Amino acid sequence: MTGGYLEDIEVGDSLKAGPYLVSKDEIIRFASQYDPRPFHLDEEAAARSVFAGLSASAAHTFAIFISLTSKLQPPLHALAGMGYDELRLPNPVRPEDALDLESIILEKRVSKSKPDRGIVRNQVTLRNQKREAVLQCFSSVLVARRPDPKAST
């Protein structure tokens, strides 16, 4: 990985990834293991639920968001996710949806205790092909600083 260091990103930058194509099989397989409620597993039960049709588990939608963070362009060299605020799922994820991630840089700062890294705060939106938000949050990510080529070890 050559870019994506703290020095390479600026407040206001928009990083993008996707599309991620969601199949009915994947929705059912994920829910079978982690959220086996009838409205994530069975189309008839789903039609009678508040979702009015088969939809992905919140955990599945969150996993798709995380999977797209490793494909952002321009890249972000994330060392770890630190936290997620105001996580909302305004619309359900449906079979055959194509999801795009947008991450807008809101803040960046160097870590006080560990000067080889920084903390970046992002406004995250995962949207479907109709441009409806299916996941929104603010994330805080630990990001590597560019190694100093003059540093001795």
Added chain:
Amino acid sequence: MTGGYLEDIEVGDSLKAGPYLVSKDEIIRFASQYDPRPFHLDEEAAARSVFAGLSASAAHTFAIFISLTSKLQPPLHALAGMGYDELRLPNPVRPEDALDLESIILEKRVSKSKPDRGIVRNQVTLRNQKREAVLQCFSSVLVARRPDPKAST
């Protein structure tokens, strides 16, 4: 499901589920699909990372939390997750961890627009066998009210 309606829970109630046993295979399998960063896949790369050893993806930890919400005792008849605030992962999830969920009811109210359901706010903590928190958040959940047996349809 006979219990878990809005009428069955009170502010201050503590709902519990677990343990969920996390295997190294599951950590690697989940990360391979949704978070294929070296520190979630490979023990040597993980040893050199900020996690200092193999750890589960944040998305995997969140999925385990969601999976335990369907097993809470006493139960909560959740119709949908509405949102998650101040989601933090204070400690990594490691292979062979045994995770317990505790959900404490902070607020409950009847929906103004749809009187057959209510909104419950919970303080959520997922802990490992050392009683360290591995996930914390505040969740808002849509919960069914007990059907009125006298209601005509």
